Amino acid sequence: MVIFTLLDYIGAMVFAMSGVLTAAEKRLDLFGAMFIGVVTAIGGGTTRDLLIGVTPVTWLSNWHYLAVIMTGIIVAIIFRQTLNKLRRTMFLFDTIGIGVFTIIGLEKALMIGVHPAVAILMGVTSAVVGGVIRDTLTNEVPLIFKKEIYATACIAGALVYLALRWLGLEAGINQLLTVGVIITIRLLSIRYNWSMPVLTIDSEQK
Amino acid sequence: MVIFTLLDYIGAMVFAMSGVLTAAEKRLDLFGAMFIGVVTAIGGGTTRDLLIGVTPVTWLSNWHYLAVIMTGIIVAIIFRQTLNKLRRTMFLFDTIGIGVFTIIGLEKALMIGVHPAVAILMGVTSAVVGGVIRDTLTNEVPLIFKKEIYATACIAGALVYLALRWLGLEAGINQLLTVGVIITIRLLSIRYNWSMPVLTIDSEQK
Amino acid sequence: MVIFTLLDYIGAMVFAMSGVLTAAEKRLDLFGAMFIGVVTAIGGGTTRDLLIGVTPVTWLSNWHYLAVIMTGIIVAIIFRQTLNKLRRTMFLFDTIGIGVFTIIGLEKALMIGVHPAVAILMGVTSAVVGGVIRDTLTNEVPLIFKKEIYATACIAGALVYLALRWLGLEAGINQLLTVGVIITIRLLSIRYNWSMPVLTIDSEQK
Numbered sequence: 217m218v219i220f221t222l223l224d225y226i227g228a229m230v231f232a233m234s235g236v237l238t239a240a241e242k243r244l245d246l247f248g249a250m251f252i253g254v255v256t257a258i259g260g261g262t263t264r265d266l267l268i269g270v271t272p273v274t275w276l277s278n279w280h281y282l283a284v285i286m287t288g289i290i291v292a293i294i295f296r297q298t299l300n301k302l303r304r305t306m307f308l309f310d311t312i313g314i315g316v317f318t319i320i321g322l323e324k325a326l327m328i329g330v331h332p333a334v335a336i337l338m339g340v341t342s343a344v345v346g347g348v349i350r351d352t353l354t355n356e357v358p359l360i361f362k363k364e365i366y367a368t369a370c371i372a373g374a375l376v377y378l379a380l381r382w383l384g385l386e387a388g389i390n391q392l393l394t395v396g397v398i399i400t401i402r403l404l405s406i407r408y409n410w411s412m413p414v415l416t417i418d419s420e421q422k
Numbered sequence: 423m424v425i426f427t428l429l430d431y432i433g434a435m436v437f438a439m440s441g442v443l444t445a446a447e448k449r450l451d452l453f454g455a456m457f458i459g460v461v462t463a464i465g466g467g468t469t470r471d472l473l474i475g476v477t478p479v480t481w482l483s484n485w486h487y488l489a490v491i492m493t494g495i496i497v498a499i500i501f502r503q504t505l506n507k508l509r510r511t512m513f514l515f516d517t518i519g520i521g522v523f524t525i526i527g528l529e530k531a532l533m534i535g536v537h538p539a540v541a542i543l544m545g546v547t548s549a550v551v552g553g554v555i556r557d558t559l560t561n562e563v564p565l566i567f568k569k570e571i572y573a574t575a576c577i578a579g580a581l582v583y584l585a586l587r588w589l590g591l592e593a594g595i596n597q598l599l600t601v602g603v604i605i606t607i608r609l610l611s612i613r614y615n616w617s618m619p620v621l622t623i624d625s626e627q628k
Numbered sequence: 629m630v631i632f633t634l635l636d637y638i639g640a641m642v643f644a645m646s647g648v649l650t651a652a653e654k655r656l657d658l659f660g661a662m663f664i665g666v667v668t669a670i671g672g673g674t675t676r677d678l679l680i681g682v683t684p685v686t687w688l689s690n691w692h693y694l695a696v697i698m699t700g701i702i703v704a705i706i707f708r709q710t711l712n713k714l715r716r717t718m719f720l721f722d723t724i725g726i727g728v729f730t731i732i733g734l735e736k737a738l739m740i741g742v743h744p745a746v747a748i749l750m751g752v753t754s755a756v757v758g759g760v761i762r763d764t765l766t767n768e769v770p771l772i773f774k775k776e777i778y779a780t781a782c783i784a785g786a787l788v789y790l791a792l793r794w795l796g797l798e799a800g801i802n803q804l805l806t807v808g809v810i811i812t813i814r815l816l817s818i819r820y821n822w823s824m825p826v827l828t829i830d831s832e833q834k
Contacts, residue, residue, distance in 0.1 A: 237829070239773070245824035247780060248773025251760075254749075262679070267468070269477025271681025272740060276750075279743035293827065300829045328478060331485035337460075338482075348457075348559070353760070355769045357561045361445070361454025368453060412451035415499065417443070417506045473674070475683025534684060537691035543666075544688075554663075554765070563767045567651070567660025574659060618657035621705065623649070623712045 220391050224320065227313025228281065229288035232257040234310060235350050236292035237300055242354045246293070252350055253289040254282075259346035264321045264338050268328050311369075311402045314343040315395035318370040319377060323387075336374040343370045365405035368412065373398035426597050430526065433519025434487065435494035438463040440516060441556050442498035443506055448560045452499070458556055459495040460488075465552030470527045470544050474534050517575075517608045520549040521601035524576040525583060529593075542580040549576045571611035574618065579604035632803050636732060639725025640693065641700035644669040646722060647762050648704035649712055654766045658705070664762055665701040666694075671758035676733045676750050680740050723781075723814045726755040727807035730782040731789060735799075748786040755782045777817035780824065785810035 235256030239249035258275050265273040275281040292299055299306060321342025325335035344360055344367050351358040360366045377394040381387070404410070441462030445455035464481050471479040481487040498505055505512060527548025531541035550566055550573050557564040566572045583600040587593070610616070647668030651661035670687050677685040687693040704711055711718060733754025737747035756772055756779050763770040772778045789806040793799070816822070 236827075240827035240829045242769065243826050243828060244769070244773040245826050247778075247824050248770070249827050251756075251773065251779070266472055266678055267477070267479050267482060269479075271477075271679070271683075272742070273679050273681075276679060276737075276740075276742050276746055279746050282743075282746055282749070296827065296829050325482075328482075330478070330482050331488075334482055334485050334488055337488070344457075352559060353764060353770065353773075355561065355767065357448065357450070358454070358559065361450040361457065361559075366453070367457070412453050414449050414451050415442075415446035415455050415502065416449060417446045417502050472678055473683070473685050473688060475685075477683075531688075534688075536684070536688050537694075540688055540691050540694055543694070550663075558765060561767065563654065563656070564660070564765065567656040567663060567765075572659075573663075618659050620655050620657050621648075621652035621661050621708065622655060623652045623708050 220316065220388070223312055223316045223395065225281070225284045226309060227316045228257045229284050230306060230309040230313050231346055232285045232288035233292040233299060233306065234347075236289055237296060237303070238350055238354055240296050240300075244354075249293060250286075250289055252353060253292065254285060255353065256346045256350040257285045257288070259349040260317055260342040260344060261321070261346075263345045264324065264342045267341070268325060268330075268338065270324070307406075308399075308403075311399045312395065314366070314370055314402075315373060315398035317343040318373055318398060319391050319394055322374050322377060332378055336371060336378070339374045340367050340370045343367070362414075365401065365410050365412065369398045369401040369405065372401055426522065426594070429518055429522045429601065431487070431490045432515060433522045434463045435490050436512060436515040436519050437552055438491045438494035439498040439505060439512065440553075442495055443502060443509070444556055444560055446502050446506075450560075455499060456492075456495055458559060459498065460491060461559065462552045462556040463491045463494070465555040466523055466548040466550060467527070467552075469551045470530065470548045473547070474531060474536075474544065476530070513612075514605075514609075517605045518601065520572070520576055520608075521579060521604035523549040524579055524604060525597050525600055528580050528583060538584055542577060542584070545580045546573055546576045549573070568620075571607060571616050571618065575604045575607040575611065578607055632728065632800070635724055635728045635807065637693070637696045638721060639728045640669045641696050642718060642721040642725050643758055644697045644700035645704040645711060645718065646759075648701055649708060649715070650762055650766055652708050652712075656766075661705060662698075662701055664765060665704065666697060667765065668758045668762040669697045669700070671761040672729055672754040672756060673733070673758075675757045676736065676754045679753070680737060680742075680750065682736070719818075720811075720815075723811045724807065726778070726782055726814075727785060727810035729755040730785055730810060731803050731806055734786050734789060744790055748783060748790070751786045752779055752782045755779070774826075777813060777822050777824065781810045781813040781817065784813055 232253040235253035236249045239252040244252065261275070262273045265271065318339040322335050322339035325338035330338070347360055348358040373394045376397050377390055380390045380393065438459040441459035442455045445458040450458065467481070468479045471477065524545040528541050528545035531544035532538070553566055554564040579600045582603050583596055586596045586599065644665040647665035648661045651664040656664065673687070674685050677683065730751040734747050734751035737750035738744070759772055760770040785806045788809050789802055792802045792805065
């Protein structure tokens with residue numbers, strides 16, 4: 217569906233922009249910002265493609281994808297001050313990204329016939345690994361291990377998608393609906409400050 | 423051999439548990455603990471599969487593997503206080519894991535016909551890369567670069583396996599024997615405090 | 629061309645040596661130094677091979693490559709004090725490495741028929757990812773995100789190569805010429821202290 221492809225591009229672009237902003241916070245140079253921008257945008261989908269054996273990976277065969285990402289990177293480098301103030305707004309687009317990436321990953325995995333539980337894991341991988349690589353390269357413990365309902369929203373969305381798919385709902389409608397579910401959960405979690413419990417062990421307190 | 427498959431599952435489960443304990447030490451949240459648990463358990467085998475070109479990677483096609491890992495993760499999250507006190511005991515199971523993973527990696531590489539030296543490297547990769555990813559994601563220099571006879575035990579075991587294989591020993595017996603050798607070397611190294619020499623360079627001391 | 633293969637081996641060897649020196653600065657042990665040496669040397673080419681779908685990756689099928697790398701590692705471990713003083717000289721060889729790796733990556737990508745812009749990215753990937761992994765594993769923000777004209781030299785060289793190729797220049801001559809261009813840009817950038825602009829954002833200054 218055209219609208220879904222469009223959402224995919226928007227997601228990749230916003231992920232690339234978030235990479236540039238992280239790079240600027242860390243005072244990296246122009247090349248560093250581009251590198252982080254690219255891996256944030258493609259990291260999740262690439263990991264998924266490699267694991268399920270789709271090579272050359274998607275963005276190698278479709279250069280439009282890379283063009284969209286590079287556009288996002290250049291815009292983010294030029295307007296980084298403004299974008300940094302708009303992070304709350306960008307966050308909405310970022311949420312679109314994780315929603316779309318989750319469903320794409322889930323579908324690609326189902327297509328090669330894996331167990332549904334494994335397919336959900338591939339959906340989550342598509343959505344979160346780009347951010348994990350971004351944070352690891354800039355020498356931080358990945359944000360999603362510490363804050364917010366992020367991956368949880370992806371998992372919930374993936375479960376809804378699987379259920380509706382099993383009930384026979386048309387794929388296009390199901391995709392949009394599920395992305396809506398993921399966005400809603402994330403927005404609610406921010407609004408009401410939901411978060412995952414933090415694990416602790418006693419030896420920490422000594 | 424059934425017993426070998428069982429050991430493989432035990433190894434993966436203990437690796438997953440060690441990932442959860444590391445995540446708890448770092449005060450990550452529930453999702454972070456699951457993520458680290460999964461990549462610790464599958465990181466080595468996945469890297470090996472990708473390098474030799476086996477895709478979809480093993481645990482994608484066999485969901486039992488992931489089920490075992492998730493069981494380990496849930497148990498480790500619930501009983502993390504107890505497990506943390508039992509780390510010495512768990513270490514024994516961890517050693518079973520590296521032994522089994524080394525032999526599996528070695529055999530898979532030999533099967534595609536690479537040079538024996540390259541096959542040993544694939545065995546070591548299977549055994550150690552999961553831990554390397556775990557430590558990198560939690561923002562630490564990997565433990566195995568700094569302490570203990572860990573990879574060395576794998577390499578020694580791999581050499582023994584290759585020698586006995588060349589002498590015509592039956593594979594099943596060879597596997598169990600070699601895992602025994604790896605475990606013995608590690609236990610002795612802990613008992614007698616063996617360690618690899620640390621490299622230094624003068625500029626450090628300025 | 630024989631000379632180009634030779635340059636490829638020299639590049640891999642010097643990359644491996646740089647990995648060992650970084651490991652020694654971080655006071656890692658012997659195994660850590662070997663591990664870092666190997667991934668620095670093969671990281672870029674391996675990432676490229678995985679992305680474009682060439683498996684088993686090159687150095688698995690050609691054990692000479694690994695033998696050259698191990699030789700470099702052993703030499704670097706033994707003579708680390710001397711090599712550390714000769715870093716300026718080694719840097720020249722390192723530059724040969726990035727030049728050769730860029731062209732090899734570019735050619736391999738063109739061979740599978742990707743868009744030239746994507747092929748340039750694959751060239752840069754081959755040249756820089758080994759160093760990025762080395763720095764990430766030793767818990768540093770990758771050097772090339774912060775200093776010097778490094779990736780920029782690769783990109784410029786790749787553009788020259790593509791232009792001359794399009795003009796019909798013989799591949800062997802083009803390779804040597806382009807490696808020369810990359811080396812020249814890097815040497816000039818060091819001589820005259822060229823560097824990429826660093827990105828900053830206001831929130832940093834608060």
